Amino acid sequence: MQKVAVIHTSPVSLNELKALFAELLPEVEMINIIDDSLLEEVKRNNGITPGIIGRMCLYGQAAQSMGVDLILNQCSSVGESADLVKQTVTCPLLKIDEPMAEEAVRLGNRIGVIATVGSTMKPSCNLIRTKAEQAGKAVEIKEYLVAGALDILMKEKNQEKHNELVLKEIKKAEQECDVIVLAQGSMTVMLPYLEGISKPVLTSPRRAVERVKQMLAQQA
Structure with a gap:
């Protein structure tokens, strides 16, 4: 096995x-x-x-x-x-997040990265840049930090408030980017709310x- x-x-x-x-x-x-x-x-x-x-x-x-x-x-x-x-x-x-980063690079030039904790933003964006360099592609990365939302989800156990804050940033990124990356695995709770989003929204797990x-x- x-x-x-x-x-x-x-x-x-x-x-x-x-x-x-x-x-x-x-x-x-x-x-x-x-x-x-x-x-x-x-x-x-x-x-x-x-x-x-x-x-x-x-x-x-x-x-x-x-x-x-x-x-x-x-x-x-x-x-x-x-x-x-x-x-x-x-x-x-x-x-x-490696397969997700590779797919984001394939799907668009303007990539929006949404994170709910600041410490995730830099490594997530760096990974996308690395994958873009490996693919020989120039990309523009836009950052959308939903500060404090991870604590709202994990410590306050308030998924509704977390989802409301993240969805607001997803809708903003939808207007500005070709593809949207949800940087943390915990953000898969957003999947049921993405039906009306016109741009690809990627999660990692x-x-x-x-x-x-x-x-x-x-x-x-």
Whole structure:
């Protein structure tokens, strides 16, 4: 049986990813490593720290010691530390937002990035720029930060208010961009509200698990 370790910085996407694995990869063992101090630390420092890098590398080594076939990094905010983890393990590592970033570059030149926590914005935009450079394409990235909305969702448990704030920015981006990226996995709660949006709106979890399936099939 193939194994995938998922490194989480909060439990917010755990159930959704479990459901996606059950749907798309029922024969694969999913191992979850959750350290919710990572997200708080990256938010406090508005970016990754030596401590975050150290713990992420430790979790990468732990995953490898379990004999996993692939590591999935669940959190965009620590994506740049995952790039360093990749250099310390022999198994493949996929960042959850990589397939989404690649698709955004394919779909448009003006890319709107919507985030609900400031620490996610820079690594998400940097990833899109990297994917655009790899594709030999010039893109314009517009940032839409819905400050505080993640805490409204996770701490206040007020999904309605979160959705209202995010939808306002989606509608603004719809007027200004070719394609819209919802930078965090937690933003899949917006999917039921996107029917009337005329531009593509991309989320990361399903795209990432579909890519994991492809990568595991290549290993088999």
